[in-house]
Amino acid sequence: SGYYQDIEIQAGDIVILEMDRxxxxxEVISEPQEIKSEEEKEEAFKIIRKATREDLLQINRNRRRAKGAMRICERKIRQHALDMKLIDAEYSFDRTKIIFYFTAEERIDFRALVRDLAKVFKTRIELRQIGVRDEARLLGGYGVCGRPLCCATFLKMFSPVTIKYAKEQNLPMNPGKISGVCGRLMCCLSYEKYFYDEMSKALPKVGDTLQLEDGRAKILEINYLTSQAKxxxxxxxxxxxxxxxxxGGRGLHLLRKKND
Structure with a gap:
């Protein structure tokens, strides 16, 4: 997150940040919000300005340089015989640092590689090991819904997602249906968790017996979105x-809101 004064910015703007070094x-990915405490301000980076035309040209030059840096780093990885997969590289705006992102099954001792790269680029080198979800965020792509990946567009952080979410939503327990391009459970399974939690409190449970007009019946399954049960x-x-x-229950309010 970042904070600013006397600058008009909005979601989608490219901005220049003052970092620690x-x-x-x-890119601004949410609408501005008022900082409520000094603690929040201390945790955020300072936004210097909206990116100018010259700034954007610099950013594009850095991206082109990063592609060349990727090729050099891949060659050095092979020379050092390291079991790691290079995912991406990026220069800081002022080119005082290059970050190389990689994945690996285990921890990698890359100290010799860093020294080698520092000799080549004459700048600060950072190698950052990331997980498969971060890899998808960096590379981008499209989900099974046909839309750009949430993690590559608007998600600020990853929330834990468990198979319980899919079961609660009566989704098929087929990994191909409920997994994202990263191979992990889709982040969007968590979007409606609150709705399902509230509706499960407001409706009877699977296995309960109901006294209906035409007799007693046992609930076999429930569709919380339609409030229909078999x-x-x-x-x-x-x-x-x-x-x-x-x-008067929260579940009824949520269902009405969803149907509007």
């Missing part, structure tokens, strides 16, 4: 019925 750039009567009949969330 030099200057860098970034039930089995004592005589073996199976039927779909509509459940009504408890009046």
């Amino acid at each position: 030099g200057f860098d750039y970034g 039930v089995e009567y004592e005589d073996g009949r199976i039927k779909k019925v509509t459940l009504v969330p408890r009046q």
